[in-house]
Amino acid sequence: MTAYTHTILRMKESSKRFLSVKQTDSWQTSSLMFLTTDGAVRLDMEGIRYELNAKDSVLIRSGIDVMVQSLSSEQVVIYTVTFDQFTLAQDAQNELVYKVNHDNLPDNGEVVKGSAVLFSYIKQIQTSQIIQEQAKWLEEIMFIFRKQSKPYNEKVHYSINMILQYMAEHYDQKLTRKDLAHKMGFHESYFSTFFKQSMGMSVTEYIAQIRIDEAKKRLLQTDDQIQIIARQVGYADSLYFSRKFRQKTGRTPSQFRMNRRPERIAAFQFVGSLVAIGIEPVCIDEETDLHSDILKEHLASSLVINEHTPDDVFKSLQLDVIIVPNYYYSKPTLIKRLEQIAPVLVLPYAGHHAVPEVLSIRTPFRKRK
Incomplete structure (x- = not known):
């Protein structure tokens, strides 16, 4: 296999987690992580949910809150490998300088379904104590991820659906492009472009749209005061909410409720x-x-x-x-x-x-x- 030019993968730690029936485990990733399982589990990463079956594998970026729950009727084993990726930063005459760089990795939450080979590699990488062998294992794992992960169009469709699901469930909270990009493992600028191309509006415009539409439902269903509804859909300032509502609909909240x-x-x-x-x-x-x-x-x-x-x-x-x-x-x-x-x-x-x-x-x- 040909390694990616000027890129080094270095393993930090490998581990096994044992989950009994319906048991959960949670942690925050400190580094990049490959995760695989020998049974059915539900994986929640900062409000975004995945369901994995035996021999499914997932890549998780650093700084991600992870919760895993067993869905199996028997004990499930979760295998994880944490690692770093370095790229060449300086090629001087007498030295090579590498720095940590995660730019060209697959997206956070990238899943490879049912690969027995990938499952075996992640499971067995801990058996080697030699750094060069670990790096070779990691290169093999990354190669399979890049080769077997979803085609681009399917991946884009999957990624946008996951983030729309998250936004639909958390519209009443503070949502920023930076945080949303982080949850999907994207750079903020790329995420903004990707989102607008997919949805035809910016992230900010979309958040405003779903908040206003949720407010419409509350205006029809309840007798709650305007300022209460504004807070319920994520606006601390009711006057600002009313201006946004009129800007989007051509009507004030009171006129809509009539x-x-x-x-x-x-x-x-x-x-x-x-x-x-x-x-x-x-x-x-x-x-x-x-x-x-x-x-x-x-x-x-x-x-x-x-x-x-x-x-x-x-x-x-x-x-x-x-x-x-x-x-x-x-x-x-x-x-x-x-x-x-x-x-x-x-x-x-x-x-x-x-x-x-x-x-x-x-x-x-x-x-x-």
Whole structure:
């Protein structure tokens, strides 16, 4: 195998952790780490969750909080190897100077699934006490990681989904680009570019969007004061929250709350959930019309729409609210456009109870006239 030019890998420590049924163990990495397991475990790294099966392996960057829980009915062994990577910093006439450099490593949380060879290497590297042999083992392990880890497109999709999951669960806390980049093992500048290319908006814009959308749900579901809702979604300053809300929606929080009994609804997805709670939307998305014959029987008078439906058509319907799924976050221009027509409510596509919880528990609807 050919080693990466001007790169040295040096093992620091190898260890075994034994977990009984449902037992957990936690620590913070002080260096780079390879981890593998001989059984099923759940791995949590700073709020991001992975499920590993026997012979799955993962690379973890330094300074990461790790918690591992056994999912097996038998004792599980966790094998770890901590190491450092050095690259050539100076090539003088009489000396070579290396420095610690983690720039070109795979991402934090990079997983190789079910590699018996990789499992064996990580498990057995501790048997050698010779530095040169340890370095060779590490090079072999890194080579397999680079070769067998997910293809670029799949990896990008996986990474962005993991960080979106984290943001959805922690939007009420302080979120910074630096911290989010660290959790995924990215440089901050690269992370910002990667995120904007993936989502069509900056990290800061996305955080503001999900906070405002969570606030909308609370405005519909509760009678909480505006300042309380602002704190619940991550804004310490209620005046700043109100300005951001109006900037995003064209309405103040109070104006949005006044529309708690909408009757004229445009539904991009969620049509079945609406019908189930007695709401007949004014218009339905094209996909539902094409693929759900059962629903079409109940929605014969509903206009079929898609994201290219002209604004004039939408405006003529005098809509009270437009419901879209959260995967539309990747279409920020469309969401902004729809906000100019009627209030937009973004709901989790995988949340089966999202529609009745937000729309019907506190504000019973009537069928449209």
